[in-house]
Amino acid sequence: MAEVYTIICGHVNCYIVVENENAILIDTGLKKYRETILKKCRELNVKLIVLTHGHIDHCQNTAYLAKILNIPIAMSEKDLNLIPDNKMQPLFAKSLLGKIVLLASLSSMENDHLEVFEPSVFLNGGDTLSEYGVNAKIVELTGHTEGSIGIEVDGNKLFVGDALMNMLYPTVSLIYGNEQSTRESAHYISEAGDKTIYFGHGMPKKNRKWIK
Numbered sequence: 001m002a003e004v005y006t007i008i009c010g011h012v013n014c015y016i017v018v019e020n021e022n023a024i025l026i027d028t029g030l031k032k033y034r035e036t037i038l039k040k041c042r043e044l045n046v047k048l049i050v051l052t053h054g055h056i057d058h059c060q061n062t063a064y065l066a067k068i069l070n071i072p073i074a075m076s077e078k079d080l081n082l083i084p085d086n087k088m089q090p091l092f093a094k095s096l097l098g099k100i101v102l103l104a105s106l107s108s109m110e111n112d113h114l115e116v117f118e119p120s121v122f123l124n125g126g127d128t129l130s131e132y133g134v135n136a137k138i139v140e141l142t143g144h145t146e147g148s149i150g151i152e153v154d155g156n157k158l159f160v161g162d163a164l165m166n167m168l169y170p171t172v173s174l175i176y177g178n179e180q181s182t183r184e185s186a187h188y189i190s191e192a193g194d195k196t197i198y199f200g201h202g203m204p205k206k207n208r209k210w211i212k
């Protein structure tokens with residue numbers, strides 16, 4: 001059974017999933033936290049960086065960590081266009097909290113620097129990470145971005161990136177590129193059974209029905 005280490009980077013999380021001597025880093029957090037993340041990655045022998053999607057708050061240390069640790073970066077090919085410019089995929093929001101989150105996100109995309117990196121592993125739904133020593137399977141959770149993915153570990157933990165969020169309360173993603181796909185992804189998670197949901201933002205929760 002894998003162990004999960006959570007590194008809270010202000011409003012966003014990254015996670016190290018450890019199984020025996022192997023580990024993967026899920027998302028890379030914000031620049032301010034890079035030394036803490038690097039230290040933990042070294043301690044736990046992280047062999048791969050997996051990005052749930054290409055937004056800056058989930059990727060800001062990717063270039064730095066991949067270079068220093070000399071490890072590959074894995075993500076969906078469908079989010080590659082976000083690396084040079086996070087605004088390549090438009091975002092929308094409906095609720096008041098969603099609109100506030102959207103404004104904050106757009107401001108960060110405008111003002112914060114995302115150092116360009118080159119993924120060498122492209123992940124699709126159904127792929128496994130067994131060659132990195134971790135019992136993990138990729139699920140496609142498109143909607144928040146085109147290339148949003150989830151990582152299911154041991155069948156009972158699901159890292160959802162921003163497909164769901166737990167900022168003030170747990171909910172379907174408050175901001176999205178495609179609302180319908182976001183709802184379909186939330187429906188998929190709802191039907192995925194008994195699992196702990198690890199969000200990109202906020203504390204974990206038990207899985208439940210995410211849409212009515």
Ligand SMILES: [Zn+2]
Binds near residue numbers: 053055144162
């Ligand atoms: Zn995002």
